[in-house]
Amino acid sequence: MPDWLDVVVRSLLFVVVLFFITKWLGKKQLSELSFFEYVTGITIGSIGAEVVMGLERNMFHGVIGIVIFAAMPFLAGLLSLKSKGVREFIEGKATxxxxxxxxxEDNLKKEKYTTDELLELLRKKDVFKVADVEFALLEPTGDLSVLLKKENQPLTAKDMNLTVAPIKEPQTVIMDGEILDEPLSTSGRNRGWLKTEMEKLGVTIENVFLGQVDSYGQLTIDLFDDKLKVPSPQEKPLVFATMKKCQADLELFALGTEAEEAKHMYSKNSKKLQEAIDKMTPILRG
Structure with a gap:
């Protein structure tokens, strides 16, 4: 066969082989590489390139070499699962x-990092002052894990003793102007509800590039025409405004009546409603 056709066949074969080898090794081979996996990956690529262009070489010998090198990190991974010592030797330890x-400073020198490089890693974590950091570790993958001091950490609902509803995965119900019935059903909605919500927003489904329903049942959309502005969902602001109005009305009723029993009832329910508003504010105004 002509040399150019031989190269085409070899290239196609090795693309398929490398694809299945990578799928077999798993996602870790694509992201968090250990030293061993890094060396293996380079070697596998070199073998593939050499056999594809080296027409005098047997391409199946190259396939055997790739399989052997791919099996090595796979076996090393199995050993790492069973032994902490092997895992630390192969993958390394955090510093x-x-x-x-x-x-x-000694650990910086040990890992051959300069102060500028450390500061750069911190900036990537949105940290600009070393004094704000409680603990920072260089992971075996080369990533920097940072724990801020307690006073520098952002407030959470737990810190404020607030109970918030769990957030579920948003469901994509419209994509490229087409309704996706399965996610719509998963969100507990139907086409009739979707049509009503679209009418509220004043758009048609054909004009929607992407539509999603969040865990609170709100529909957010992105249109094909980026120049058009879509109004934001109003359900939560309306609920919040209604609750505030009811609480204010109860206070007015308490002030406006002379009957002690009615005054007590209005005041009591006004306080209860205010407590509910305080708890719901992070959700309704978030």
């Missing part, structure tokens, strides 16, 4: 770079 707001 402390910052402790109690102080940089561990």
């Amino acid at each position: 402390v770079f910052i402790k109690d707001g102080k940089i561990m």
Whole structure:
């Protein structure tokens, strides 16, 4: 066969082989590489390139070599699951770079990192002051894990003793102007509800590039025409405004009546409603 056709056949074969090898090794081979996996990946690529262009070489010998090198990190991964010592030897251990707001200079030198490189890694984590950091670790994958001091961490609902409803995965119910019935059903809605919501927003389904329903049942959409502005969902603001109005009315009723029993009832329910509003505010105004 002509050389150019031989190269085409070899290329197609090795693309398929490398694809299945990578699928077999798993997603970790594509993201968090250990030193061993890094070396193996380079070698597999070199073997593939050499056999594809080296027409005098037997391409099936190259396939055997790739399979052997691919099997090595697979077996190493099995051993790592069974032995912590093997795992630390192959994948390495995390290195402390910052402790109690102080940089561990010896560890920086050990990992051959400069202060500028450390500061760059911190900036990627939106941290600009070393003193704000409680703990920082350089992971075996080269990522920096950062724990801020308690006073520098953002407030959460738990810190404020607030109970918030769990957030579920948003369901994509419209894509490229087409309704997706399965996600729509998963969200507990139907086409009739979707049509009503679209009418509220003043758009047609054909004009919608993407539509999603969140865990609160609100529909958000993105149109094909980026120049058109779609009004934001109003359900939660309307509920919040209605609750505030009811609470204010109860206070007025309590002030406007002379009957002590009615005054007490209005005041009591006004306080209860205000407590409910305080709890719901992060959800309704978030």
